[in-house]
Amino acid sequence: MPEDFIGIEAFYKSLDEGILLGVRCRNGHVMIPTKPTCIRCNSRELKPIKLTGKGKLLTFTEIFTPAREYEKYAPYFLGLIELDEGCRLMGRIVAPRDSILRGINLKVGSEPSQKEGWPTWPKIVFTP
Numbered sequence: 001m002p003e004d005f006i007g008i009e010a011f012y013k014s015l016d017e018g019i020l021l022g023v024r025c026r027n028g029h030v031m032i033p034t035k036p037t038c039i040r041c042n043s044r045e046l047k048p049i050k051l052t053g054k055g056k057l058l059t060f061t062e063i064f065t066p067a068r069e070y071e072k073y074a075p076y077f078l079g080l081i082e083l084d085e086g087c088r089l090m091g092r093i094v095a096p097r098d099s100i101l102r103g104i105n106l107k108v109g110s111e112p113s114q115k116e117g118w119p120t121w122p123k124i125v126f127t128p
């Protein structure tokens with residue numbers, strides 16, 4: 001494991017502070033959340049990087065039957081965005097229904113977990 005490896009807890013702690021962390025391998029592949037090995041080239045030479053948190057909506061769906069901790073949001077939109085750095089991330093979209101279209105610009109944010117007990121990691125949300 002590289003000594004500057006960012007574990008999942010550090011990833012979510014940074015997210016809670018408004019910093020989106022990823023890793024870049026020696027061949028330029030960017031991943032999020034962080035991983036100990038590149039998923040494309042198997043490189044173990046990964047460096048942590050701060051991502052812009054900006055991306056475009058690739059696809060989305062509307063959730064009518066959520067997990068219990070999301071019931072208060074239902075129905076809501078779940079989307080997959082491609083960040084400026086080329087990696088992809090899934091999260092809940094917080095935007096007016098009519099504005100949610102493929103290709104719109106979204107930025108990554110977070111909100112506190114509603115779950116009690118461990119883990120209480122923040123939830124990933126996308127806003128215009």
Ligand SMILES: [Zn+2]
Binds near residue numbers: 025026027029043
């Ligand atoms: Zn790679």
